[in-house]
Amino acid sequence: MTKKKNRDFYERVYEVVAEIPFGKVSTYGAISKYLGVESGARMVGYAMNNCSSSDLGHAIPAHRVVNRLGQLTGRAHFEGDSMRERLEQEGIGFVEEYTIDIETHFWNPFELDK
DNA sequence: GCCTTGACGTTAG
DNA sequence: ACTAACGCCAAGG
Numbered sequence: 001m002t003k004k005k006n007r008d009f010y011e012r013v014y015e016v017v018a019e020i021p022f023g024k025v026s027t028y029g030a031i032s033k034y035l036g037v038e039s040g041a042r043m044v045g046y047a048m049n050n051c052s053s054s055d056l057g058h059a060i061p062a063h064r065v066v067n068r069l070g071q072l073t074g075r076a077h078f079e080g081d082s083m084r085e086r087l088e089q090e091g092i093g094f095v096e097e098y099t100i101d102i103e104t105h106f107w108n109p110f111e112l113d114k
Numbered sequence: 115g116c117c118t119t120g121a122c123g124t125t126a127g
Numbered sequence: 128a129c130t131a132a133c134g135c136c137a138a139g140g
Contacts, residue, residue: 045121074121
């Protein structure tokens with residue numbers, strides 16, 4: 001059969017990230033797991049890196065994607081503190097300057113299946 | 115074609 | 128509980 005499995009892993013990442021609701025955040029591991037690649041957390045980040053350089057990044061709330069610790073590891077790829085500011089703007093709770101309350105605002109991509 | 119780096123995560127000490 | 132190392136897959140040099 002057609003191996004759509006290996007088809008544009010990044011595109012799927014973008015789609016999932018684009019589905020993250022307002023005021024919610026997700027993690028790289030959760031997204032990669034949802035895509036079937038549990039150990040592809042780094043790939044997700046890699047995809048986002050490309051997104052920053054792409055025009056699509058404009059339509060992708062990459063600021064809602066953090067690591068499993070809730071740390072804004074990708075803040076360096078944003079302009080200044082735009083990532084933190086946007087999260088604050090959405091009412092995300094911060095436990096540290098660059099660490100959000102992932103436990104409270106975590107959004108699971110598997111919610112899409114429901 | 116081999117080696118290094120990377121927006122991560124898990125397991126071991 | 129904290130720190131260190133390995134694994135993962137892909138892309139750039």
